Amino acid sequence: MKPYYENALTTLYLADCRDQLVDLPSASVDLLLTDPPYGMAYEGKGQRAAIRADASRQGMRVLRQALTAAGPSLAADAHALVFCHWASWPDFADTVSAHLKLKGALVWWKNRGGVGDCTGSYAPDYEVVLHAVGAKRRPLLGKRLGAVLAGFAPVPPPKRAHPTEKPVSLLRLLIERSCPAGGLVLDPFAGSGSALVAAQQLGRRAVGVELEERYCEAAARRLEQALREGQPRVA
Numbered sequence: 001m002k003p004y005y006e007n008a009l010t011t012l013y014l015a016d017c018r019d020q021l022v023d024l025p026s027a028s029v030d031l032l033l034t035d036p037p038y039g040m041a042y043e044g045k046g047q048r049a050a051i052r053a054d055a056s057r058q059g060m061r062v063l064r065q066a067l068t069a070a071g072p073s074l075a076a077d078a079h080a081l082v083f084c085h086w087a088s089w090p091d092f093a094d095t096v097s098a099h100l101k102l103k104g105a106l107v108w109w110k111n112r113g114g115v116g117d118c119t120g121s122y123a124p125d126y127e128v129v130l131h132a133v134g135a136k137r138r139p140l141l142g143k144r145l146g147a148v149l150a151g152f153a154p155v156p157p158p159k160r161a162h163p164t165e166k167p168v169s170l171l172r173l174l175i176e177r178s179c180p181a182g183g184l185v186l187d188p189f190a191g192s193g194s195a196l197v198a199a200q201q202l203g204r205r206a207v208g209v210e211l212e213e214r215y216c217e218a219a220a221r222r223l224e225q226a227l228r229e230g231q232p233r234v235a
């Protein structure tokens, strides 16, 4: 399939990842970094419109099928980092551990409220990121960190290109530690391309797949802007 967008480091497909991933070269991916539909039936208005495949149970099924399609393209020493919501993370953990060995869960502490029962529940001010690895051990890069990642502010709503956009700075930290220099990052649920932008800024190669054209458009725009803002570091 012809890419929707391509530059020297990054390739983005407008496609269903369950079809597109089967074409990736075998054992080529060093890091699967993704933020799949959470299975929380996310609904929003206008730009914060509903997320495709986000109905309860549907998110899980899509993730399971995406991991099955991506399986042969993962290197034996690949790492995987999968964002999830506290309510669906046990199911996500089961799904991921059918393919890879779970090493633990990181917590992205957003230091910020969130909606819901404001007087009857604790603020949902964090997201969970599952960390899993392939059969062949490859250590994390850099000094050892704790599992709670703080200091990465969520993208403010008016600045978001996607309703569940993740901060590029957080994704850069994750890529720097789990993808070697010259390695390949795969994001099967690319949204507005935050993981692709982070990989590009670090000089890593990246492949993304996104089902909705409006988000592919946003990702292509962001990748071009990142190219204009600075030459990628060769790593």
Ligand SMILES: C[S@@+](CC[C@H](N)C(=O)[O-])C[C@H]1O[C@@H](n2cnc3c(N)ncnc32)[C@H](O)[C@@H]1O
Residues within 6 Å of the ligand: 015, 016, 017, 018, 035, 036, 037, 038, 051, 052, 053, 062, 162, 164, 165, 166, 188, 189, 190, 191, 192, 193, 194, 195, 209, 210, 211, 212, 215
């Ligand atoms: C949680 S969002 C990712 C947001 C992204 N992290 C960002 O920062 O913009 C998940 C994305 O997966 C896409 N998606 C859902 N099912 C898909 C599928 N089968 N193949 C590819 N993309 C899919 C949705 O359209 C949505 O944009």
